Amino acid sequence: MAETVPAPAAPRRAGPPPARDAPTSGSARAGPPLPRTRVALLDIDICGPSIPKMMGLEGEQVHQSGSGWSPVYVEENLGVMSVGFLLSSPDDAVIWRGPKKNGLIKQFLRDVDWGEIDYLIVDTPPGTSDEHLSIVQYLSAARIDGAVIITTPQEVSLQDVRKEINFCRKVKLPIIGVVENMSGFICPKCKNESQIFPPTTGGAEKMCQNLNISLLGKVPLDPQIGKSCDKGQSFLSEVPESPATASYRSIIQRIQEYCDLQHFQEEKII
Incomplete structure (x- = not known):
C-alpha cells in the first residue's frame, strides 16, 4: 500500500493544554526540566x-x-x-x-x-x-x-508509490523520504529473516536510488504491530526490544533531523 x-x-x-515536562527521577540532573x-x-x-x-x-x-x-x-x-x-x-x-x-x-x-x-x-x-x-x-x-511516503517491498505497491512521488513533485511538495513497511520477517526465536513480500524489482531501496530520494528505513513485519494497533497501545512501549521498534526509532530520528535542518535554514534566511 x-x-x-x-x-x-x-x-x-x-495556545491550550500546556505539555507536561519531561519525566525526571530524583536528582538525576540539575536545572529546569526540558519541555x-x-x-x-x-x-x-x-x-x-x-x-x-x-x-x-x-x-x-x-x-x-x-x-x-x-x-x-x-x-x-x-x-x-x-x-x-x-x-x-x-x-x-x-x-x-x-x-x-x-x-x-x-x-x-x-x-x-x-x-x-x-x-x-x-x-x-x-x-x-x-x-x-x-x-x-x-x-x-x-x-x-515535506511528505513521508510509505510502501511495501513488492512491485504492485511501488507502482503506486511512484505515482505519489510524481504527485509530490508536480505540486512542489518536498519529499522527506520513503519508509518500506513489512520489509521481511525476523523470527523472534532464531532471528533469521524471511521475505514474506519479496522485493522482485529491488524494493524501496532500488526505487529510491533510481529516483534520488532518501530511504528513511525499513520496518520488518511484527505481528505485535497489528495487535498493538487493534488494542490502541503504543507498540514502541509494548515491545521495546523488537527489531521493528529499533527501526521506528531510527526513522523518527532521521525525520526529526531533516525537519530541524529545514527550520535552521529558514531561520538563517529570515
Whole structure:
C-alpha cells in the first residue's frame, strides 16, 4: 500500500493544554526540566478513519469551545483530530463527494484549537485524491516540511508509490523520504529473516536510488504491530526490544533531523 503523510511540522506555533515536562527521577540532573515536544495528529482519511482505534481513542468525542473544536488528547502533548470522532458508530460509512471532504479538511485546519504545537502530522489515505490536493493547497502558506511516503517491498505497491512521488513533485511538495513497511520477517526465536513480500524489482531501496530520494528505513513485519494497533497501545512501549521498534526509532530520528535542518535554514534566511 502507498500512503503519503504530508506536513510533519507544518504550523510550528499556534495556545491550550500546556505539555507536561519531561519525566525526571530524583536528582538525576540539575536545572529546569526540558519541555516535551507538542504534536498534533490530523487524520484526513475521511472514508477510512483508523487513527482513533490505533490511538486507543474509540468512543471519544470532539467538544466545542469558544476557541473552536478541541482535539482529543492521548497525552497532554499529543492531540488528535479525525472524522472518526464525529461518527455515531465506528462502522458508519462516510459516503461523501469531493467538495464535502474538502470542506471538512478546511474546517479541521481552521476551527480546531490545537494550541501551541511543534509538529502537525497529517495522515492521508493511499493514492493522490482530493484529500492530498486539499491539504497541500490549504497548507501552501505554512511552509510544509515535506511528505513521508510509505510502501511495501513488492512491485504492485511501488507502482503506486511512484505515482505519489510524481504527485509530490508536480505540486512542489518536498519529499522527506520513503519508509518500506513489512520489509521481511525476523523470527523472534532464531532471528533469521524471511521475505514474506519479496522485493522482485529491488524494493524501496532500488526505487529510491533510481529516483534520488532518501530511504528513511525499513520496518520488518511484527505481528505485535497489528495487535498493538487493534488494542490502541503504543507498540514502541509494548515491545521495546523488537527489531521493528529499533527501526521506528531510527526513522523518527532521521525525520526529526531533516525537519530541524529545514527550520535552521529558514531561520538563517529570515
